[in-house]
């Protein structure tokens with residue numbers, strides 16, 4: 001028995017004595033982590049995302065780096081899962097000064113970790129509603145959230161003058177989060193009525209019963225939150241039954257098979273809204289140039305490439321403003337360099353120059369104006385509303401999200 | 410002289426095939442009893458109904474004033490009615506010593522995890538194992554995995570293992586099968602000494618000279634029915650038995 | 660090593676999987692109960708712990724208990740659920756038991772998705788209450804966590820070792836080897852199975868909070884069958900039925916996985932590398948089973964001749980290691 005206790009004691013000592021040796025030296029490169037789904041569910045976004053990120057790093061280094069030091073991207077796979085993100089983060093943590101590239105799963109898993117480790121992090125591709133209230137300290141989101149997607153759907157329905165809506169939603173985090181926001185905003189902020197709320201497990205061969213239930217009580221619009229497979233069978237069921245309520249579909253359904261299936265519907269019957277880049281902004285022009293130079297081709301759209309680019313420009317500017325790589329100081333500067341007031345800048349060299357003159361800056365990015373609220377979320381993301389014309393998705397108009405509808409103030 | 414086990418009108422059929430067809434017998438503890446009969450006569454099936462591995466269709470089997478039909482096999486074993494198997498495999502991945510230790514111990518998780526009781530029990534089991542194995546001259550194979558034993562030794566091991574659970578009635582299904590002819594004498598001695606130590610015995614076997622030598626009383630079974638019983642001498646001289654069992658035509 | 664975060668992470672994960680694999684070994688290795696529902700029971704323990712200890716989430720039950728009561732409750736709840744699952748399914752034959760436990764695991768995951776009032780649905784929980792933190796945070800806690808997980812490994816090892824050498828352990832293996840013969844010795848097989856399943860459940864419930872401390876989220880998708888198969892792979896690799904093999908298997912598997920992760924490939928090959936990963940593990944298994952069917956450490960070596968001698972725990976380790984060394988030697992000589 002004695003021996004057992006000795007062994008136990010030895011083991012605890014082993015654990016307790018281990019010294020942490022993550023250190024920050026003042027020379028060498030400044031390392032920005034890129035923790036991204038290089039494999040797994042998000043891997044189709046990985047290559048364009050990485051191009052966007054590399055374009056930013058090239059721009060930064062071409063303009064003298066940060067604090068006179070070169071910037072290096074430390075690329076790590078998170079396998080598009082929370083477990084992968086935790087492991088991947090631990091692999092690079094001791095090397096990096098700041099982190100970018102993460103998606104929802106990783107951001108949520110690292111939510112308490114990042115402030116503890118004082119690693120300033122920007123999330124270029126997080127939808128999760130968990131960041132609605134938990135961001136704003138070491139973790140900042142520069143993309144439209146699931147909440148924004150839910151709000152924008154409610155905003156559309158409101159502007160079309162509807163009062164009765166229904167929901168038909170697949171039970172996955174990505175589909176349910178915006179749907180729940182939609183419902184909440186519709187009832188509490190718009191003051192409308194929800195006549196049916198139908199949830200289903202993905203992977204069924206058909207959704208007859210669900211469609212019937214959702215359309216039963218005469219809704220004027222039905223919010224459909226589904227992946228494209230379930231979405232496809234819902235659309236054909238809708239057409240077969242000859243329903244006439246307007247369909248507000250989630251961004252996952254903005255794919256050719258859906259638009260082809262819905263080709264026969266009158267224009268404007270099916271609407272979807274998705275976050276869009278600020279194509280007219282000088283920052284987009286700067287991004288476009290950088291992408292051309294680094295990748296040798298103009299950027300694609302819709303792969304978070306602008307967000308991936310913006311995050312490193314922001315981190316580099318914040319570090320310059322903080323005059324240090326110290327996480328705590330950089331964290332303080334991140335909202336400062338993005339938010340007004342301050343001299344508007346649209347690219348890295350202009351930002352550097354303004355900071356050198358001792359001015360406050362307000363960086364407007366290629367992805368949006370990057371105005372953040374207290375919780376590190378974009379106040380009023382720009383959304384593109386799409387409709388189907390001749391079997392293809394087309395932009396109907398762009399609208400800015402109405403901040404008054406945001407349940408999180 | 411009262412019976413330790415008495416079976417009355419036991420029936421067991423598998424589909425349309427009647428394996429045991431109204432067997433009645435009394436087993437007296439001071440006899441070594443044998444049950445013989447041709448292949449497929451229903452001997453093993455009878456053992457199965459006694460030990461609960463098969464549930465008899467009708468009839469009654471009383472052991473020490475308790476009805477056995479309907480009881481679970483583990484409970485019948487704990488009442489003291491323990492059997493061996495026609496083809497003994499034992500616990501092949503375990504050594505002889507471990508095989509022996511399985512019997513007669515308590516199997517409760519908590520009792521094993523905590524408490525001193527387990528320790529005492531272990532010691533007792535160990536001592537008993539050593540005693541039984543040395544009686545049989547098997548000390549040398551303690552650490553041999555059972556699946557490496559020759560058939561004869563495996564048979565002996567099986568009998569001694571079942572003894573570990575302190576049976577009151579031991580049912581041996583063909584103990585001599587596969588045993589080297591030169592060792593049959595040793596087996597007979599073992600069986601006699603088990604009986605002398607107060608364990609009632611019933612033996613199934615096809616080796617007639619072995620049965621006639623070791624048994625005090627013999628029942629003859631054919632097609633599920635008992636056709637004769639008596640002392641070895643009586644059975645050996647019965648023409649009916651010679652006809653049915655030994656296939657001798659006179 | 661210079662990169663302590665990396666090792667801290669890997670060693671902690673090795674500890675958690677070692678403990679889980681040892682528990683599976685009791686059930687499947689010694690008891691012959693092929694449990695494919697590990698992820699399900701693990702989910703029960705995880706959710707129980709999290710719901711009882713979490714703060715800052717709006718779910719209908721959130722008493723905010725201290726972590727140690729949460730751990731005990733997770734153990735109790737997982738035990739109860741194991742009992743309820745085991746009662747009907749343990750009567751089934753081995754192959755069916757495997758299917759039933761697998762199905763139950765999926766049922767629990769669906770329950771976690773649909774029972775939003777309590778589980779917070781697909782969103783789940785994050786920023787969890789850390790088990791036994793003693794007020795430590797950050798790297799201090801993570802160092803402690805490493806110690807804690809390996810203390811658990813040692814506890815589980817001592818417990819399973821004690822069990823394997825007791826009449827209970829022998830009854831388990833006897834039941835696995837030859838059920839009719841075990842029954843003939845008075846072993847009550849149905850109860851023994853149920854006890855073991857519950858026992859394993861209780862331990863899994865106790866291990867779960869420490870995995871969560873590492874992961875820091877609870878979501879239904881964490882408890883997909885991947886987790887079950889990882890533990891099984893570790894068990895087969897290490898040696899089904901041996902005492903120390905499960906630890907070797909888990910350590911080897913996690914190390915192998917990390918090594919593959921560390922291979923630097925261009926982005927275009929990344930997807931391929933990750934796709935090849937399970938294949939590589941499969942190949943590793945095939946090779947191992949070809950040259951050493953019993954796994955790194957065999958059951959025979961674990962028990963065998965040594966079973967009688969009163970040997971120390973340390974002796975057990977060294978015996979296991981020397982067995983491992985000869986195995987390695989044999990492999991290398993080929």
Ligand SMILES: Nc1ncnc2c1ncn2[C@@H]1O[C@H](COP(=O)(O)OP(=O)(O)OP(=O)(O)O)[C@@H](O)[C@H]1O
Pocket residue numbers: 423426427428446447448449450451452453454455495
């Ligand atoms: N589980 C079973 N299912 C179907 N039939 C069975 C079963 N067990 C035994 N039988 C049949 O019952 C009859 C009696 O078989 P049993 O094994 O009792 O004979 P036996 O006297 O022990 O023969 P042997 O000397 O060959 O061991 C045979 O016809 C056998 O085929």
Ligand SMILES: [Mg+2]
Pocket residue numbers: 452453454495
């Ligand atoms: Mg027979």
